[in-house]
Amino acid sequence: MQVPATFAYERADSVPHAIALLERYGPDARIVAGGHSLIPMMKLRLAQPEALIDINGLAGELGRVAIEREGEGEELAIGALVRHAELLDSTAATDLFPIFRDAERVIADPIVRNRGTVGGSLCQADPSEDLAAVFAALGATAVIQGPGGVRTVPIREFHRGPYETAVEPNELLIQLRVPVRPGTGSAYEKVERRVGDWPVAAAGAVLTVEDGVITSAGIGLTAVGAEGFHAPEAEELLTGRPPGAEAFAEAGRVAAEHCEPHADQRGPADYKRHLAAELTRRALTTAAGRI
Amino acid sequence: MSFGRMHRKEDARFIRGRGTYTDDVRLPGMLYGAILRSPHAHARIVSVDTGAAEAHPKVRAVITGRTLEGLGLAWMPTLSRDTQAVLATDKARFQGQEVAFVVAEDPYSARDALELIDVEYDPLDAVVDARRALDPDAPVIRDDLEGRTGNHIFDWEAGDRARTDALFERAEVTVAQDMIYPRVHPAPLETCGALADFDKVTGKLTVWCPTQAPHAHRTLYAMVAGLPEHKIRVISPDIGGGFGGKVGIYPGYVCAIVGSIVTGRPVKWMEDRSENLMSTAFARDYHMRGEIAATRDGRIQAIRVKVLADHGAFNGTAQPTKFPAGFFHVFSGSYDVEAAHCEVTGVYTNKAPGGVAYACSFRVTEAVYLVERMVDVLAAELGLDPAELRMRNLLRPEQFPYVSPTGWEYDSGDYPKALRLALDLVGYDKLRAEQADRRARGELMGIGISFFTEAVGAGPRKHMDILGLGMADGAELRVHPTGKAVLRVSCQSQGQGHETTFAQIVGQELGIPADDVEVVHGDTDQTPFGLGTYGSRSTPVSGAATALVARKVRDRARIVAAAMLEASPDDLEWAGGRWSVVGDPSAGKSLAEIALAAHSDLELPEGIEGHLDAATVYNPPNLTYPFGAYACVVDVDPGTGQVKVRRFVAVDDCGVRINPMIVEGQIHGGLADGVGMALMQVMAFDEDGNHLGASFMDYLLPTAMECPSWELGETVTPSPTHPIGAKGVGESATVGSPAAVVNAVVDALGPYGVRHADMPLTPANVWRAVQGRPFRTDLAIP
């Protein structure tokens, strides 16, 4: 039987309460959100936290998807406890950014999506996480709360390495904020061995075009060893150019060059690098078509 | 009439969640076992310290190889006349091998206590690649066996080598291809486990266990442990899938029994998913080289095969003992060839034992895959259409019964008819035209055909036994006074629907509704001896026994009816489910009427004791040979290597269909298996022998999303040797479908000159095949 080792369990009734509990139990405590990453690791005894702080009661604070004014413009705010399925169902999010629909349809399966959360996905920081690439492409901002208050971190600085993030042991990721720009199209392309599998490789693209010229390009990549889950060189190459097949193919090539994929049973490194190029090209093409 | 579509009687409990599986059985005072397993594929065991585990307040016993040595149970015989460690004493020989067994008050404590056992290992080099197992410097895995200096297990051959070689020498065309049928696992929904209850007072041992062969298990426990056989009761309750993985006896079963004897309390052990994938019977792992000799106009003359068989660390394949490569030598398949020859070499590696499982019909899967791939390789070489090439070489109906070059006697068949039907159903010519159009546009589409001949229903006891136990099965039929019947059979259903189909057979033979027949199975105290359910043998063997025992009852009923009708039995005829006087159907008696009379004060003729009950044992005169023609259509994304199965047509001929709905269900499942094996399933190992498919994150099962809506067709060629003309069907689709999928993918890759690619055809593998740089699918991807 796969059962976790013994642990203490606490249910948080507010974000400050969760933070207080984290402080009380120290670094061997863990937040549990959907539990779809953490609990399997505990069952396999790859993780043995001393305490679980359950934040599932905090949907009121952390479970909203909303478009909010921010200075001159608007931002899409996604609470850390928003479930994959809720993001998929949120037309506010998916109409603005079809990349969410593309990605969420191919993340895990309905059972996992019903409970797994956006915040849990990002905090898990698996090198193959789909949403890491999605938010990287979108140039999102992570909102983190700790004993000292709230701070923000650009998503491209959020991941510090495999399974490591900018969130300190006594902090909570509470929200992701995505800038809303007119003239934007987005898309996500993933290759998986089977439905519900983690990506062999995947690429997200977010393009803003003004007067026939790309003014902003976001390219997110996952499972291919792209630093910060994005492709800055390829993004730079596109900015200021008109969208088009040649430009997209070149961006794909450049993005692939800057990856460091590792071979595993999903595929050899050269194949993953090839996919980085091919999927970047495809995602850019689809994104451009959606503007 | 009782044959035909009817809902499964089992469904009433299964769809309500009211089945009783081994893990559902709870006994008062029950303890729980957990197994400590080796993290190393090959390591000397220096010491095992169980002190801390024994000190755990909830632990009742810790059993190690040393404990078992004291009882003479550290090693057990396998079904292939080898030995297997129950708990390792000297060395761990595969990752996941059983090292110690903890018995505790609850399953959580048992699991916790495993972490308290301190095992010191001295890691050794592992033999991972079967092709290196016979290298002179390869580490010797089985140094426990006297005089063993290498990893060679057996050499075995079949067919006529000289004739085959001669045909190859003269042949106008020859083709050769290396291929791997990789190690896969049946991964049943329910994992393995056992609940053992040894009653010290009565001396009776009761074992609940999801076994496909309860009687064989009982006899083996008696032979191995020296327990008296009549004091052993094996109960196989509902089983959540077997597929051959639940035929053998696993170390955990023995541990649960020993645990119960040691503690005097019932002990339950259920393995988890990773344990199931890592340590129970794998399937396949055949490294094959096939060759065909043919004429330039496409007549296949001879087939030659060399196989390197990876059997893991213990030779534990579950198959008729005289056949170390199972029925692989049926590899000449469905074709009219002059000669054939195969050589199989079995080797030990540092992997789990097994080899015969996953609906393989004792390795007919490997045989069909080999020949069906080879025919496509030949078609590519000759520039012939693969369907046309098959049509030219299929056995013709008038050749049956047909004796194959390796000695099989195929019972019946009309192969061209089945292939034509499949081609019609799929719209073959139109698809080829579509393919040409798509190719012109740079799109990759493939059409794959496979034709299979199965060999199932083991088997004639003269040739087939398991450890000396002949493969004949019993049946007992009891008819109650009111005409309701109870059938007792030796086989055990794992989803095949025996409670329904066997009731239908009795109903058909006795003219009573199938609902009036209760089928009892899976309990050795309640059923006659027999070898169980695997290799698609239930309907061919136990189904035949059922028909014959019903006929015995019918014959007895005839005598009683004659007494009732005051006529001579010779003047009666069986018509419309009644015995009646010839020429006077109005004066007939139904079975229910006869049954009541048989239990009444009716005076019976001399020598008839009353009642209608009967028993029989069926020793099959031959196997049955189901066959089929499959066609698969795929689309391949040239940029990513992703394969989409667009359509799958399956024409099956399994003789007379007792319940077509159940037959179709069996086929649907097998086709999904085929898609899984062809496209995603594999258990690979890295160079240290680490298992790279030990969870469902890594060992992928196909879902509805990967499966098209199956399109089924049928032909019916009754078996001449089976009493109701039925043939087995449980494994047909698993046997026949992988080749169709692979042939379709390879067909799609034709423009790149690809002639073969090994399973599983994952996107990466397809892309590399296109590049002409394939990787070994059975090893870690470099």
Ligand SMILES: Cc1cc2nc3c(=O)[nH]c(=O)nc-3n(C[C@H](O)[C@H](O)[C@H](O)COP(=O)(O)OP(=O)(O)OC[C@H]3O[C@@H](n4cnc5c(N)ncnc54)[C@H](O)[C@@H]3O)c2cc1C
């Ligand atoms: C079968 C299966 C298939 C999957 N397939 C995919 C896939 O294809 N693509 C993909 O991207 N993912 C996949 N996943 C992963 C899935 O998306 C994640 O399991 C899930 O979304 C993580 O969220 P969770 O809420 O379940 O996190 P949890 O398991 O609850 O937590 C994960 C980690 O994040 C921490 N954490 C959670 N929330 C917070 C917070 N607000 N602040 C700080 N720390 C926090 C936890 O302490 C823990 O360390 C799959 C998972 C499964 C089980």
